[in-house]
Amino acid sequence: MSIHPLSNWVQRQLPDAHVTVLEKExxxxxxxxxxxxLTVIYLCKKMTLNNWYEQQDQYRLASAAPIWILDAPLFIRYSALPEARKARLRGEIPKAIFKETGRxxxxxxxxxRLTIDTLFQTRTIYFQKNGRIxxxxxxxxxxxxxxxDLMDAFLQSGRIKLDRKKR
Structure with missing residues (x-):
């Protein structure tokens, strides 16, 4: 998976900034x-939570505020339970990023396509399995x-936002 569209987007967002792309990483x-x-990290493979925390700390110690962008097909999953339709099954890393950054x-x-999580509501869902509630x-x-669309997003104060007028 190529990081080029992301790097092109960053360069359009910040034309006066010095941008270095490490494609292999x-x-x-x-x-x-x-x-x-700032550091934009495109995570397109599984990683342990401890490894994520180590990398997060390294970027912060280097005073390079990290912006983690997760691969949507790999990390966005929904519940298959009919009673919990549209419920997000969030793994450890998305939960940790959300806890640290609020998005x-x-x-x-x-x-x-870019998806931004900013708010979740936790609901208790009751269902029947093997005759038991x-x-x-x-x-x-x-x-x-x-x-x-990524091209409708903009980078402001270290956060990515979507242009609501274009959606």
Whole structure:
């Protein structure tokens, strides 16, 4: 999976910044003219939670604020339970990113769609299995549809936002 569309987007967003792309690592280093540093990491493979925390800490220690963008086909999953339709099955890394930053970004490199998680509501869903009533807590993304084309997104104050007028 190529990071080129992401790096082109970053360069259009920050034309005065110095941008370095490490394609093998799927990392984009950004240094603003006034010195602020950002790092965009495109995670398109599984990683342990401990490894993620180590990398997160390394970027922060280097004063390069990390922006994690997860591969949408790999990390966005929904419940198959009919009672929990549209419930997001979030893994450890998306939960950790959301806890640390208050949002989580997903990019589908094939469709160029960006999804931004900003708010979840946890609901207890009751269902019947093997003749017994069971319950499970499910996370529902609020609003359910907060996505758009990467080219309609913009980078502002270290956060990615979607242009609401174009969606």
């Amino acid at each position: 799927n990392v984009i280093y950004i240094t603003h003219p006034y010195g602020r540093k 989580c970004y997903y990019w589908n490199s094939r469709t160029n 069971r319950s499970h807590n499910y996370d529902f993304h609020i609003p359910f549809r907060q996505d758009g």
